[in-house]
Structures are given as structure tokens and as C-alpha cells.
Amino acid sequence: MRKLNLFIGALAALFIISCEGPQGPQGFDGFDGERGPAGQDGVDAIQAQVFELEGVNFTYDATDNLYDYLITFSDFTSFETLKEDVVLIYRYDGPVEFGDGAVEDSWGLLPQNYFFDEGIIQYVFSHTLFDAQVFIDGNFDLSTLSTDFTDNQILRVVIIPGEIASTGKLDTSNINSVMAHLGVTEQEIQKVTLQ
Known part of the structure; x- marks a missing residue:
């Protein structure tokens, strides 16, 4: 009896697997990405924008007892920054x-x-879609601040699309982690020496 049930089961499985019906109607063409036109050649895979400024002098x-420096994005990149970007x-x-001697x-x-001893300073910034303004703020007379903190500084700006930053897997406090996550190597970073 068991052999008969096994034989009938195998026959039924073979019958169901080998069934083929008529082909259905052709489906509609899909939309281009985000219901818009196709991307331009060379910019489809842009993940992030990274550039480095060397020689920043605040x-x-x-009047406000602070130092500042304005970074205009269009001076260093041709890509539009969106409000969702980080x-x-x-x-x-x-x-x-x-x-161990490693540097x-x-x-x-x-x-x-x-x-x-005099107080605290803080490097902070605010940004729009077009620029970022970096400030050195403090709670004492900053005109006496050493030029070690105000002149010939190096700043690295990273603009990350919102959908990448919102994954929650990005440790922004570690620049090496950010660069690795974005797949950007040191050689790919646009480095600009300011006059």
C-alpha cells in the first residue's frame, strides 16, 4: 500500500510540474526611475560628494566675537544639494x-x-542647500585665540544623499567608516588648496 501511495504521489507531482498553459498577454512597460526621465550619463551612480579644503583661514x-568661513558648494561640485541630503x-x-610607530x-x-584656561571654543556649522558656514564660537575674547585654531585649517565636506544616511548604519563620528561606507577612497577625494 505504501508503494502504491508513493507511486501515485510521484505521478501526480510529475503531472503538475509538466503542465503548461497558454502564454498570457504582454504587460505594460514600466516607468523610468522615480517616474522621471532617464539619468544623464555618468551621474546615475553618484552616491555622495566629498571634497577637502586646505588652507582655510577663518x-x-x-562685533559677534566669533570667527567664520563660508563654503559655497557650487565652487567645488557641480551637483545639486537636496534638502534631504546630510x-x-x-x-x-x-x-x-x-x-608601534604607525601614523x-x-x-x-x-x-x-x-x-x-580662558574658556571654551567650539567649531560649529550651519548649512543651506547652497553653502555651509563654519564658525569658531567661544565664551571669552576670541581675538586672542591662537592662529593654530584659525589659520591654515583643513576641512573635509561630505554631502550624503538622505536615503543613504537614513539607513542608520552609518557611524558619522568616524571619517574612515564614512568613507568606507560610501566606497570613496582617499585618491577619489577632490582636494583644493585655497589661496
Whole structure:
């Protein structure tokens, strides 16, 4: 009896697998991405925009007792920044040497605080779709601030599309993690030396 049931089951499975009916009607063509026109050649896969400014000199504003520097995105990239995009700015802190002799660059994500006997300074920024303004703010007379903090600074600007940044898997505090997540190598970063 078991052999008969097994034989009938195998025969039924073979029958069902080998059934083929008439082909259905042709479906409609799909829409281009996001119901818009096809992308331009070369920009479809843009994931993020990264550029580095070397030689940034902050300007002191005595009225507000702060330093500032304006970064206009269109001066360094030809891509439009959208309101959903995330703007990150890192300040180069210098090289760090480890006990084994290895040397790594140290980058700090803004905002960034420094504590002195006189008080505290903070590098902060605000941005629009077109630019970012970086400030050095503090709670003491900043006209006495060392040029080590105001002149010849290196800033790295990273503009990340909102859909990438919203995944929650991006550790923005670690610049190496951000670059790895975006698939951007050090050689691919546009580096601009300012006059």
C-alpha cells in the first residue's frame, strides 16, 4: 500500500510540474526611475560628494566675537544639494603616532570643542542647500585665540544623499567608516588648496 501511495504521489507531482498553459498577454512597460526621465550619463551612480579644503583661514568678526568661513558648494561640485541630503564637516586635527610607530590622520566631526584656561571654543556649522558656514564660537575674547585654531585649517565636506544616511548604519563620528561606507577612497577625494 505504501508503494502504491508513493507511486501515485510521484505521478501526480510529475503531472503538475509538466503542465503548461497558454502564454498570457504582454504587460505594460514600466516607468523610468522615480517616474522621471532617464539619468544623464555618468551621474546615475553618484552616491555622495566629498571634497577637502586646505588652507582655510577663518575671519574674525569683532562685533559677534566669533570667527567664520563660508563654503559655497557650487565652487567645488557641480551637483545639486537636496534638502534631504546630510552635510558633514570634519576638521583635520593632525597626525597621531601610535606605540608601534604607525601614523594615522586624526579628523574630528563638527561640532568640536576645545577647553582652555580662558574658556571654551567650539567649531560649529550651519548649512543651506547652497553653502555651509563654519564658525569658531567661544565664551571669552576670541581675538586672542591662537592662529593654530584659525589659520591654515583643513576641512573635509561630505554631502550624503538622505536615503543613504537614513539607513542608520552609518557611524558619522568616524571619517574612515564614512568613507568606507560610501566606497570613496582617499585618491577619489577632490582636494583644493585655497589661496
